[in-house]
Amino acid sequence: MRKFGLIGRKLGHSFSKRYFTEKFAREGITDAAYELYELEQIAQLPALLAKEPALVGLNVTVPYKEEVIPLLDELDEAAARIGAVNTIRITNGRTVGYNTDYVGFKNSLEKFYPLKHKALVLGTGGAAKAVTAALDALGISYTLVSRTEGVNTLSYRDITPDVLRHHHLIINTTPLGMYPEADTCPPLLYEHLTPEHFLYDLVYNPEQTLFLQHGKAAGAATLNGLEMLYGQAEAAWSIWNA
The missing domain is CATH 3.40.50.720 (NAD(P)-binding Rossmann-like Domain)
Structure with a gap:
């Protein structure tokens, strides 16, 4: 099972889990799940990745779109130019930041x-x-x-x-x-x-x-x-x- 999710400080407002859960059901995607991960501080990200080895993708919301950058292994060119990340791709433990906002x-x-x-x-x-x-x-x-x-x-x-x-x-x-x-x-x-x-x-x-x-x-x-x-x-x- 591939896991995806959203990281942020407070996520009670977010529609992301509902959006992806409905997308998976609508498109017959049975090997994926999307969860919400509230982090009190962005420094908790490495511990989350270690705890959830099935994670292959994360979205990032306030207030971590800038703070997350030093914790990533690589930045997509556009994300580096913008100076903010809202999407992370995780491949064999390696993290790459993107900006799809x-x-x-x-x-x-x-x-x-x-x-x-x-x-x-x-x-x-x-x-x-x-x-x-x-x-x-x-x-x-x-x-x-x-x-x-x-x-x-x-x-x-x-x-x-x-x-x-x-x-x-x-x-x-x-x-x-x-x-x-x-x-x-x-x-x-x-x-x-x-x-x-x-x-x-x-x-x-x-x-x-x-x-x-x-x-x-x-x-x-x-x-x-x-x-x-x-x-x-x-x-x-x-x-x-x-």
């Missing part, structure tokens, strides 16, 4: 947002790195937003009505709004959103985050992270079975 996000964004107007990327973690790589590939300029101002990064208090007016695409790459803390959202001036805005939330549980609800109330187009999840999952499956 990039693929899942880029493909879904192309269908959702046909324009080239500037984007605000909320967050600066591993997911944001895959998002900005995709925006670069699509020729969409962007500004990073974080809790604290930094090099090429605005703080949330810097996001004035004028900034919102000149950035039509807003992408939430943070876990704000994710179950079970569904009553949270990035601190934006939502009353200044318009029907010309597009809000993309990488969070998919709940399907309608508070961030997306605010956007919808303003008449903006909205999309959650489910399509991205499915896209990155299928790309990961291809890597594991290559």
Whole structure:
């Protein structure tokens, strides 16, 4: 039996196990199982691999997409360029890191947002790195937003009505709004959103985050992270079975 799974700190929000379990049943894949592995710290990964020798593939979620890199034997070229890993292939104990978030996000964004107007990327973690790589590939300029101002990064208090007016695409790459803390959202001036805005939330549980609800109330187009999840999952499956 081949084993696959997801590593992260808290995984109660994740649909990954359900997605792969349903995929295995639908496609008649009987030699595979997918499990969730909560790790208090990423340093526990080697112990997990030793304990589970049948593991041949892992997905990686917050907050370990960057922290996992030093523990891997090798990085795919794209993952090295992006600086974040969400997929690991394990062959005879050797680990290689990949980034399929990039693929899942880029493909879904192309269908959702046909324009080239500037984007605000909320967050600066591993997911944001895959998002900005995709925006670069699509020729969409962007500004990073974080809790604290930094090099090429605005703080949330810097996001004035004028900034919102000149950035039509807003992408939430943070876990704000994710179950079970569904009553949270990035601190934006939502009353200044318009029907010309597009809000993309990488969070998919709940399907309608508070961030997306605010956007919808303003008449903006909205999309959650489910399509991205499915896209990155299928790309990961291809890597594991290559």
